[in-house]
Structures are given as structure tokens and as C-alpha cells.
Amino acid sequence: PQTIYLSDYKVPAYLVDTVDLRFELFEDGARVHSTLELRRNPESDETAAPLELDGDSLTLESVALNGAALAAGDYEDRGDQLVVRSVPEQFTLTVVTWIEPQNNTRLEGLYKSSGMFCTQCEAEGFRCITFFPDRPDVMARFRTRIEANKDAYPVLLSNGNDVEKGELENGRHFVTWEDPFPKPCYLFALVAGDLVEKRDTFSTCSGRDIDLRMYVEPRNAEKCDHAMDSLKRSMRWDEEVYGREYDLDIFMIVAVDDFNMGAMENKGLNIFNSSCVLASQETATDLAFQRIEAIVAHEYFHNWSGNRVTCRDWFQLSLKEGFTVFRDSQFSADMGSPTVKRIEDVTLLRTAQFAEDGGPMSHPVRPASYMEISNFYTLTIYEKGAEVVRMIHTLLGPDMFRKGSDLYFERHDGQAVTTDDFVKAMEDASGRDLSQFRLWYEQAGTPVLAISDDFDAETGVYRLTIEQSIPDTPGQTNKKPQHIPFALGLLGQDGQPLPLQLESGDSGAPTERVLELTEAVHTFEFHGVESRPVPSLLRHFSAPVRVRYNWSREQLLFLMSHDPDGFNRWDAGQRLAVDVIQSLVNAPDDAEIDPRLVEAYRKLISDADLDQALVAKMLQLPSEAYLIELTDKADVPAIHRAREAVLRHLAGALKGELLGCYQRHQGSGPYEVTPEAIARRSLRNTALAWLLMIDDEEGRSLAVSQLNAADNMTDRMGALRALVNSGFESDRQEALDDFYNRFQDDPQVVEQWFSVQAASDQAGQLSDIHKLLEHPAFDWKNPNKIRSVVGAFAGQNLAAFHNPDGSGYQFLADQVCRLDDSNPQIAARLVTPLTRWRKFAPSYSDRMKSALERIRDKAGLSRDVYEVVHKSLA
Ligand code: BAL
Ligand code: ZN
Incomplete structure (x- = not known):
């Protein structure tokens, strides 16, 4: 494959000014009539360039230029391109293609899910629908007419406003949609199905009433309220915090079961993976409720950060994703506990x-090259990208940041721009120089801050x-130093925050500062310090860096109970x-476990005056994945044993x-999804999980009663998980069977049922995983099911996946090879655990490498998997 x-x-x-689409939808395929108004781009120096349109898996039926059919010699169908050699300055091109959505297992372009038609066009799915310049800097106005059988597909949706509808012959009907906003084709969407509609309204800050509609399968009709409420909260929040008002008259959300991503921000018609939008107290956990609120917000916020202002090219993906993740994390922080949200993001x-x-x-937040852009929807683009925006927010302060975002939206509305344009708007609005800061976009890798300190009691200088x-x-x-905002505080021996006097005599100095690191080495002096302080470093995790400081356990215990920054309190505990x-790790079985850890946890569990939401987080021991991340040449079973021993x-x-x-x-009273109620359930379920880790009889009977009496999925799943992870084998099986019988008709719950087993070292050994794959509810065509079994096993059941005999690795390689033909995007995602092979002790890494090599040698490997595997082995 080619590198771009x-x-x-x-x-x-x-350039394309307008796109007129007509879809004829049938059971054995779809005919797509596309009429494009095109003109040469005056800014292009390629004055004699032929017209080249992208295509993928299309059957071309006809091409016409300005209404006259082109003869075969006038154009070339190269499969991945339609080339028309000679075109005038301005012209109309009509292309008719035939596609087969019913056979589209890649879930890119137009496909069928549970009997409905739906689309996924980002990043390059539109070319699977029709020939088109499939790149985000070509923005056009779309008009879309959808024709289908009325009984089977009463609901026909696309972007914008419905402007015409009517009946056709043979029981068919049509609806025409018009989107007034020019957009890149990756934001195009179409849905056709037998769906129920849930309606609500939102009155914008300027008094316009927006028609809010959710479309779901009839069985999900009662699971829409939470998403709808989240949408309204998001719309209000974006007006209040960013001054962004919604622009169309209708906003639609559709839920589909088969979806590669979590959701998609198509203009006016967001399409969601069912698991990221449908919720009821009985079927969704607190975590799912929170995730749904965040994803609904994320997709909605894209309407400005992504749709009104979009990316020039896919190297700029973080322009919209990093900024939008930052925005949704601010929103979630405002809706719940900012400290808890920060802990979750940093984790x-x-x-x-x-x-x-x-x-x-x-890769950098703005990559310099790729083979397959789908492989770059990464944590670096999204989460590190969001951290980069957060650092700009920290450096500028909230007011200047808001000025910067206002300027960005005003300056670039309707344009396709770069991350550099974003930074420039922030600079221009604030007057700050962010030239060095731009390295965050260009340089990959996590910066390491090695920190040392000394205290001079005579001069009082720390x-x-x-x-x-x-x-x-x-x-x-040989990377250059980056511009890093470093927030810190100092605590005196009595636990009081000290004024941070960078010059002596400044006793009114603040007790928290954001230092700016720009050089390879900085030394800061703090004056007027009476005794050796305890430093509270990188408060709020003010930059995505690793801090190396030689903490003593006493210091960490001190910070755990005294740090005024909740995040750092939690971090000290971690x-x-x-x-x-x-x-x-690898210590003798009778090695002593530091009694101070026990006392610290005793205090956390018993002290009802502490912030219970924070306590709930502090009681979560660092995950195995995190412990591996901190280790060179990890021996996973040994890490697993050590962690379990502590637990x-x-x-x-x-x-x-x-x-x-x-x-x-x-719990008492009705179920609520408030931060307090969530913390309460979390604490209770953690206590239960811990008790069952030691096969405690009292814990077991509490878990069984909780499982039977629960009125919500958080408590039901908490009890089920505790039993599944315990040594009570017969209770485990009974609980799993009962649970399945109760929820077998609900795919979202069955996904949870799969993953609680696949992620468990008790219930998810490889032989169990094979059985899950044979289960009638498992479906190789459904990405959620694949993620909940194969993904959960390889990503969460780490001791089983890293079985010393290498069987877990070979299993994963088998599944990747199996999926590579049908759904390469999902196959490439599943490879991830193997790509980290260098991180593990030699006997593991050798076996991981050989599993990767087996994937590499598969015939006809997709570009998606090829890129990941070859880069991993390089
Ligand atoms: N744009 C892809 C899905 C999302 O990040 O919202
Ligand atoms: Zn996004």
C-alpha cells in the first residue's frame, strides 16, 4: 500500500458546488444517481488536470457530461478512480452507480443493519456510494432524494431539511432532503428503515425552536430519554460556554446496532452505535449513562467544531477531534464532578x-504520513489532542481561550482548515506566542519530566x-523541548498550602502556580519556606507528561490525605x-504488604466525611494495563498475581x-444518575467485589441477593461481575444463566454479558472464549459482539491473554485473519494488543511477534491491517 x-x-x-443525489433502494442493491456541479479551482495550479473522482467497490452504469452520455473512450473506470480526461472550466457531471449495501460487511459507505439502510462516510466511506472527490476540503451543498418501499422503509432520512415527499408506483415512496450548509462528503448520511420517532424541542438562545428527533427500532422506544436529555443539556451548554447556537431547524439522532465507531456527527443527522445512545435504568450501567451523555455531547459539539469548521485534510483530524473531546470533557466536568472526570480522562x-x-x-497529534486513515482514529488524535487544547486553555486562561475560540469560529466558518489555523486564532486573540507550543502537534512521544529538589533550611529556599x-x-x-504548563503547589508539614514565593518577601503569593517549561532544564526557587515542604507536582495533570520524582511512601501518604488538589490526592494513592x-512482583509468597497501605485504605473506606465520589475512585487499584505500561519487559502473570495479592x-x-x-x-429511594448516587453504587459494588475476591461467604450471599433484587443494571452487573470473578463456581454459572435468560432479547445487555465473562480470569479462559464465539447470540458481522468477546479478552483479561504458552496470541491472530476480509477496520483495531510486543518479557514478546508474523503472511491482507502489522514489526 501507498503512504500518503x-x-x-x-x-x-x-471544486463541487452542488451535489444532487437520488437513491433507489432495493433488497438486492441500490442505484445511486449523482449529479455534480463542478468547476476548476482557481487556486489550483493544475490547470490541465483531468477530473479524478474517488471510488471503491462501485459498479459504474453511466457517465454524462453536461447532459450528454460519455462514450467509453472519454473516461476511464480504474475501480478506485473515475477519470474524465477532458472537461471544461465549469460543467455538470452525472454518474450512475450500482452498489450492494446488503453485502457490505465493512460497514463503510451505505450498508444494512438489522434490516435498515444506514451510512458511515468518515473518513473515506462516501467513495463506496458514488464516485466523488472524497476529501474534506471539497465542500458542497447536498440535495438527496431517497426512494424505497414504503412498508419496509417508512422512514427516509438525510441531512438538512425535508423539502418534498410523495408516493411512487409499486408501493414505493420518496423523501427529498436539502442541506443548506456546504459540507464535505464525509458528513453525508442516509437512513431508511422501519423506525419509531421520539420528538422533543429545544428553544435556542435567539428564540428559535429546534425540532429534536430520535429514530430507533420499536423495541428500543423506551430507551431514548437519557440521550434526548443529554442532547438538550449539550445544546444549552454550547450556547452558554462557547456561544454556539444550533443552525438547522431539525436535529436527528438514529441508533443502529452494527457500527464500527461509537457515533458519527453527520450534519443534522447523527448516527449512533446503539450501545452509545440507548439507555434505561434496567439495561444500562452508570458508566453507560455517563458515556452516552458524553458521546451525545461530543457529536453535537461537532456541529461547530468539525462541521461548520472542518479539516483541510485528514492529517488535521485532531483539529476537530482533539478540540471536540476537550469540549465534551469540559461539559462532563460541568455536569458532574470535575475531579472525577479528570481522573477518568487521565486514567x-x-x-x-x-x-x-x-x-x-x-505518531504526532498531527501525523506526517499514513497508509490507511482509519488507523489514525487514535487515542493520540483524540485524547492527546484534547490535552493539547487543554494546555492552550491553561496557558491563556478561560477568558482569552474563549476569545480565541470565538475568533476561530468566526474566521473559519464554512472553511476546511488546519491545526495551525486553530493555534493562530488562539495566538491572535490572546497576543501570546505559541510558536514553541506548536511542537506538541509535530513531535510524537510522551515527554518525561525528571524532577529533583533540595531544601536549604538556612536560607529557607526550596x-x-x-x-x-x-x-x-x-x-x-533528537526532539526539541516543548512548552509545558506545569501546575504545582507546596505543602507545609502541617499540611497547609504554602505561598509560592518566586521572590523573597512575597508573602501574598498564590499557593498554586502554573510554571511554564520551555527549556530542557529549569530550576525554580521558592523563598520563605520554613521546613522541607512536600511538593504537589503537575496538579490537575496540567500536561500529558510522565513525572519522575523520587517519592517516599510517607510523602505519598501525606498527599493522599492533605493535598487540596483532589486529582493529586488520587494520584498519590495510585x-x-x-x-x-x-x-x-516476583517476590516470595510471604512477602510483607506495607501495613501503611492497609491503613490508608481503611481511612478511605471508613471516613464518611470524605468526598465519596473521590473515595470511589481512590479505591480502584491501578489496573493491570497501567502496571504493564509502567514496566519494561513486563511479565503479565507475575503482575497479575502481585496485584491480586494486594487486593x-x-x-x-x-x-x-x-x-x-x-x-x-x-440504596434507598428511586434510582438516580447523580454524582452522589453513582458514587454510592460504585462504593457498594467495589466493597462487594473485594469481598468476593476472598471468597467471603457473607459477600457471596449479599451478591446473590443484590443480583436478584436489583432495580438497575449497575447493581445487577456489579453483583454479577463480583460472582463471575469469584471462586464460587456454581453461583457464577447460575448467575450467568439467569442473567442471559432475562436479557437475551436485548443486544446491548447481551454485549455486557459477553464482556463480563471474556474479561474475567475466572470465566474467560481460552476454552470459555471459544464457547462464547459459538454462542447463538454471537455474531461475526456485529462489531460490538466482536469487541465484547475478542476485544475484552485481549484487552482486559490480560493474564489469560498472556498465557505463557502463547495460545492467547495465536487465538487473536486467528480472529484478526478471519475478520480481515469482512471488516478490515475492526480487524486492524483488534491487532493493537499484539503491536506492543516489545513491552513484554522475552518469552512473551517472541510469541507475540510470531503471531504478528502469521497475520503479516495472510494472503490478500487489507491495507488497514497491513499498516498496523508492518509498522509493528519494523
Ligand atoms: N468523527 C468520528 C466520530 C467522532 O469522533 O465523533
Ligand atoms: Zn469526534
């Missing part, structure tokens, strides 16, 4: 994005030295737990406290 380079970017040779970043940044697929380095990554060495677990030790020592915690947080 950012440095080769050229403006399009032709994902440090566990998974840092791993990506340190692995073979490491000195902090921070040395920055950025590791080499594929294709990039560092302490990591230190204890790491010290037990069991804590559970045994704190049994009384855990039972007390469980009783204290017994």
Missing part, C-alpha cells in the same frame, strides 16, 4: 495513550529542578499502590470496613 504524506498536500483541482490517557505513544504506531526529555519514536529523534504492587490482602484486612461500607451505601 502531509507534505504532498495540494488544493483540489476541481485512559496514561494507560492507553501513553502506551500508544511509546509503541510502534506512535529548589525544584525539572529536566525535560522526549523519547525517540518511529521516524523522530502511586503508592503502584509502588507496593511493583515491590511484590486480597486489603480485602482480608478490611473485611469489617467493607461490610460496613456496603451497608452504609445501601
